[in-house]
Amino acid sequence: MATETKATTKVKSRTLFQETWRRLIKNRGAIVGMVFLILLIAVAVLSPVLFDYETDIIGQNMAEALQPPNAAHWFGTDEYGRDLFARVLYGARYSLIIGVGAVMLGLIVGTILGSAAGFKGGITDSIIMRGIDIFYSIPNIMTAVVIVSLLGTSTVNLMIALAFSCASSFARIVRASVMTIRDQEYVESSYAMGLPTWKIIVKHILPNCLSPIIVQITLLIGTTIISASSLSFLGIGVPAPAPEWGALLSAGRGHIRDASYMCVIPGLAIMFTVLALNLLGDGLRDALDPKLKK
């Protein structure tokens, strides 16, 4: 009997996945986004092989400083004569690592907080949710400023700072989902059967909020990449001379009059990356919940 049930759920979940996939690949935007992201990930993974960090990325060559885009330097060079093409490609690593890292960290913390709030209810819920409300009301750039100045500027600290705002948005999703599912009869019957709370969370609650979480992950990685570059632009993100895209723009700003390409190209890199994530996120939302598709 038990194996039989297992088998049927397995079949069902596979068809659900296939169904989602079938709908997703019908969506042209999502395909474009996915292809771009795969290329970007490949670039991020391969860039240490393609370039030598010490010489190609941060090595200075004043003789070639501030060259506009040309055949030798497709994206031109910066004020220290470094090739912007190499730096922008290498920068993908930072954006992706920070984006994914912060969102995953936020997901873990947010899920714990959200399910605790939703399940315990009462005072625990009020404290957690009020805390998150307060947190949410402070502009996240301010929070990041406080955290980064508390911990110091580094890539990891930037990730932690950005994870905070992700955590609050995941906590809200998980809590809302817990609240609606908690009182459903099949959950009550699981309780009656003596299933421990954590098992109920893993078996019933999480699968039910999986769709909004997957969509939220995709979209939040995009937002986080923008926030990370904003903080680097302000000089409190990834420290120089690392070629993070926001830091490149910050350097470019000083040359906006004489080398405007330095301002244009890294921004395009950010925009297309986030655009790809948004396309994929929207596509996933429509594919996971066709009822929502309007």
Add this chain to the structure above:
Amino acid sequence: MNEDLVLQIKDLVVHYETEDADVHAVNGIDIEIAKKRTLGLVGETGAGKTTTALSILNLVPNPPGVIKQGEIWLDGENVLEMKPHELEHMRGNDVAMIFQDPMTALNPVMTVGDQIGESIMLHQGLDKKAAFEKAKEMLKMVGIAESRAYDYPHQFSGGMKQRVVIAIALACNPKLLIADEPTTALDVTIQAQVLELMKQLIREKEMSMLLITHDLGVVAEVCEDVAVVYAGRIVEKGTADDVFNHMRHPYTEGLFDSLPNLKQRGEELVPIQGLMPDPSDLPPGCAFAPRCPYATEACTKAVPALQSVEGSATHFVACTAYADPDFKLRRNRDGK
């Protein structure tokens, strides 16, 4: 067109065309409603009743709904050929509609007085204030205190909301009232009250009504004429007496057999076997044939046309079985 008819629908066909399927909701319906008469349109959920009703106001949501063919005559004018301003003038003024779910039919951010007054304002050229005063009278007419005109829908109960919806519909004295399952969403005790109110108002205002329902009890209570719909086609129509006491179509018989009878509590219910066919994939021939206990080979060949029952001017049935002059329904066999 017959002078006495308020509404005449001829061969109406409506499809819902989506990416996945082409849903044949209405497949050639003919309906006539005479002055001061009430026609009950009876059928299961999904038989195309609501679509027919929305077609009369030319309000079938498009996309996906497409009115493929047919004519809908109101007062000598074809609704389907009206220009937008003519439609706006007709809706609410000549024909008004009461919706199934009063919970969602009212705008939550407008006072009920404003919502009733709006149609008065639009059709009778009154200003907002005068319309609001008139709206109060309408509220009183449906049995709600005038002072409540300033309240919002969420401050009313379900039955009260349906009274408000009725007040909106009757605000401009339409010639024809379409009531789409007006009591389905209400408690049983409230149903009777609302039905009684509608009956009384219709009589007072000398309106015609098209009552859409799946509840044969409601039909018996209110309607003079009855049309039974199945899978977007009319299978039997006639006066209430024709259909209730001299029914001819197997589906009509099935509907009555599935009614619980309070007087004979021991009697077993006879449900109709099977389910209504998928309207995007209708069987050839008579759509009821797969479920019909009398079905023969001939039933699947061609769609039966509505034909007069024994030369009656009012009673029509669409059933292939009557090609055999000796055919009788089970209910009609024991000489009843």
Add this chain to the structure above:
Amino acid sequence: MIKYILKRLVMLIPVILVTSFLIFWAMSLTGGDPALQIAGDKATPEQVEQIREELGLNDPFLVRYAKYMAGMVTGDMGQSYVTKRDVFKTFMERLPNTLMLGGAAVLIAVLVSLPLGIYTAIHQNTWKDTAGMIFALFGTSMPNFWLGLMLIIIFSLTLGWLPSGGKTGFASLILPAVTVGFGLAALITRTTRSSMLDVLRQDYMTTARAKGCSEKRVIYTHGLKNALIPIITAIGLQMSLVITGSVLAETVFSWPGIGRLVYDSISKRDTPMVTGSIILCSVLMCIINLVVDLIYAFFDPRIKAQYSKKG
């Protein structure tokens, strides 16, 4: 209603206390030793100690916090280490500039996004809808400080139409406001569209049509009024985005607002200025959120009824 507002204002107090405590605590751990910063490199240990005593830096943490909060009530939040100017006063001097920038941005965003959102919803699944959605997608995918840089390149450096920075009258407000407003417009367009699509499917829209309302009346009188409720919520939630956007836009355009103040203070390690600004910013956010809630109540009779019952 007034009772409700008062109640909400009272409820702000613990929020402000908690927030300011956290910020004060975090900032007191950072920024190094302010006494050393003030005294400069050449100071003797005695001089430094004297400054510590003067600033009250030797008091226990809670005492310092209590003193700080007591000061805040009277508008005394200490002095900047760098400019020696009063923190509260400086903040209040800069505040109108940021409010002006934020207000202009929200105005631009609303003026663009409401019509566009409604338009795309009505023409759902046509090329018009697609075009509008592509615009919105780009808007949400663009870092706004980068948009600011692009606007400078195009409108100041290339075309020479508008000033590239500073606050020199109305013309200088345009580019920063567009910079902050653009992303916001994109977000609100998406919300408006989906909210409108949701409303368009509601039964009461059919009721309105069946009454004989013109399509215009159905959409603007019945539809928009209902669609506005989630839109206002969305705008309210994006207020922190407006502040974030302002910080960046003020940096890009040298606009003398709070954002620029915070940025400068951070780079100069001016701890009292940073602490004070961030605490006052969070107070500002609380007040903005309250205002948004009240606007919300104005548009939704169900919420209004709740408030009058409570208050």
